[in-house]
Amino acid sequence: MRYLAILTVKNEAAFLLDWLAHHRAVGFTDFLVFSNDCSDGTDAMLDRLQDLGQLTHLPNPGPWPRGPQWAALKAAERHPLMATADWVLVLDIDEYVNIHAGDGTLEALRAALPMASAIPLTWRLFGNCGVVRHVDQPVTTQFTRAAPRQMIWPWRAALFKTLFRNDGSYRKLGVHRPRNPDPARLPAQRWFGGSGRELPALYHRGRLFSPLGEDNYTLAQLNHYALGAMDSYVLKCDRGRANREAGAFDLSYWVERNFCAEEDHTIARLTDAAAALRADLRADPVLGALHDSALHWRLARFEALMAHEDYRGLFGRLLMTPPSRPLAPAAARFITDHARRAAERDAETNPDAPED
Template sequence: MKFLAVLCVRNEAAFLLDWLAHHRAVGFDHVLVYSNDCDDGTDAMLDRLAEMGHVTHIRNDGPYAKGGIQFTALKRAGTLDVVRQAEWLLPLDVDEFVNIHVGDHTLAALLNALPQATAITLTWRLFGNAGQVRYQDAPVTRTFTRCAPAVMYWPWRASMFKTLYRNDGTYGQMGVHRPRKPDDARLKDAKWFDGEGRTLDRQFKRRRIFSNFGQSNTALVQLNHYPLGAMESYVLKADRGRAVHSDDLLGLDYWVERNFNTDEDTSVQSLAPAADAIAQELKSDPELARLHAAAVAWRHARFDALMRHEPYRALFGRLLMAAPSRPVPRKAAHFMAAHATAARDGPRDS
């Protein structure tokens, strides 16, 4: 196996087949998926996909380590043969889509462009809500095409990345954004590149989880990130909870830091014909088609149920009232960054 994606999901069955189809088209040979506490049939869909050979499915029902649900899954994944046998690893979320801009837009083309790489950072490009209110059963990459500018100065989350890395023993454990537990003896030979093909310095080999501000980081590859979806879907996301910080309630602050719609980017659709063909093949299976339809119905019913409770009605109302987010100008971002640096490096307030 050359390329393995690792995914953690809860109540995502309505999106799963389109996500899987896209990443099969990108070039992933297999997907390892952890599920937990599913109410919409995600676990049943994954069981069927596992029977068909498309995924390896493991129920991640706990107990969970201090780092939370996703950290626990990734830590356990390192013991599995399906991980050990892979040449390249990439942990992803179901709202993230690999988008390669070189060659035939596949992982093979990306490695051909960066033949020396042992790790490549895939920087997020944040895709906003674009005023979509009601959830629709349609591919995310076709529904949401408005996004943040290629160059962002604030917030730092807009420049976070996921790491595609060679599974050669340099790192002993997967992490959400970057590999962990480096082997010092091997680290000197690791070669990290960013999504523009630039060589990255040694701090990226150990600790960085976001790309440098104020520059484009995505000429060769980017990670399309759709963290919001339609307003209905965001309410369901708040109900579901977060995979990393499961105790944090989603509110308007999370929304504002991600709802950028100033630009349009449809480049991910370069693989749409191939992905659509794979999706149709998957949905031709009667059991997968039934589970997908049931998941779509579940999302509509769950939203109606949540709207009977004031906290979720209030959240939905705030989303309707909130304007799209404005990118922070460079001068203002530098002002805030200077204060952040001073707070980190200077004497603490008494």
């Protein structure tokens, strides 16, 4: 069985080895990685990993009408790895697949849901929780406090990325889900959430988030380390967003993701396997040197950004902002009721608008 992960990166060299080692331990067999505008050696590291047979690297230079990630996905649709993949998942460098079924691998998840044609993996937001400076350790061991298992607001806490069977049922890739379904194949679709429950047919055509307020993590989840250390977040704001050509991160992005309500160490079951794979990669003299260089680049870039008032101000606000408090259910439902009514009005006026 071939499992393909598709990734788009810019200036993420310090995290590449950890991310790759973890997802090899999970069971991905193939990696198609696009890079753009790198100044920290990410592209050189990907070239070396390709030389070692660890992944396939494709440069993704702009300009891009909708941002680098959308351009990468269009290129991925035509790549030979798509033709040979049985299952596909589009990921970001701050997303880590965390499977609770069986031995924690993709094969175990597939065995638990043998009838599934698609499995949306719901984000679990892991907060910053007061970590100020980046250290060279896997994010899975540094950040272990997360949003509650059941949240109603913000709805982004229930966003998912879709692991889907690559059987031609969908003709285009999307950031969160496959798109452009083949109408003739839709009746055969069966989507199962991380809860193990089958999802209604509306998920076959659209939908980007799992049922709100439910526990969507029984069999699997997607650990989302969107913030990292505070200095890393400043660099993330400098980098910009992957799925649009221009778009800033700010304190609102931080507040909607900095939840530290519950401990979650479930991903630790793969720590040893991932650490062994990471050590093998780190032992390569070229990769090791590139990794060290990336760490130095991050320090230097942060110092350069702190020479500007905008970034100093952002960093100061991060230091002053406590972890976000989950809303009480009544307050959350008040907001989601208004969001639902707005969505219904939008659907009436523009019924064919894509969700992704």
